[in-house]
Amino acid sequence: DAGVIQSPRHEVTEMGQEVTLRCKPISGHDYLFWYRQTMMRGLELLIYFNNNVPIDDSGMPEDRFSAKMPNASFSTLKIQPSEPRDSAVYFCASSLATPWAAKNIQYFGAGTRLSVL
Amino acid sequence: SQELEQSPQSLIVQEGKNLTINCTSSKTLYGLYWYKQKYGEGLIFLMMLQKGGEEKSHEKITAKLDEKKQQSSLHITASQPSHAGIYLCGADRNFGNEKLTFGTGTRLTIIP
Secondary structure (H helix, E strand, C coil): CCCCEEECCEEEECCCCCEEEEEECCCCCCEEEEEEEECCCEEEEEEEEECCEEEECCCCCCCCEEEEEEECCEEEEEECCCCHHHCEEEEEEEECCCCHHHCCCCEECCCEEEEEC | CCCEEEECCEEEEECCCCEEEEEEECCCCCEEEEEEECCCCCEEEEEEECCCCCEEEECCEEEEECCCCCEEEEEECCCCHHHCEEEEEEEECCCCCCCCEECCCEEEEEEC
């Protein structure tokens, strides 16, 4: 398997523009997670899905952020409008629901480095 | 305040030396997961610990979870350049929860 695939790897945009980050999880995985990593706040969970359904979006910073998972093989994280403080590395990860012990073994993509000018 | 504290924040070690990284929680953990991150890359799963007193090893890396399940250590023996990177501990705080909280990370540099 190719692993979790994220695109683009790098994104530079101007404040106020819409940004869409994409993720393809590992085939057969039940959970998909979106994280944001910054020097100041470390790795933060934004939202996660189980079988394409959002389970917990309490980490989404504000209404400018939205995430969708239209099918088992694709998810997007959208920021509209973007602001300089959104600059960070955004990671997508996926995991299996079973066996139970493996539920939290998450497989990460390489990340998207977002710079908002 | 951080729910998971890692120490040290950064570590510079001469190649061949041993080192230890710690991860401490103020609450009992149901599971503790160690990941490694290289610059510009995603996290790679290293080991999972679930039982108090549990210890696991893989190649030259050993991870332990204390009996109270509130502290874990990651020990590297005879460090190599390939061990360089950021080590993060992650924890699930609720039984059956698939959500992880991560520590702030420890940046490890290996010098020749």
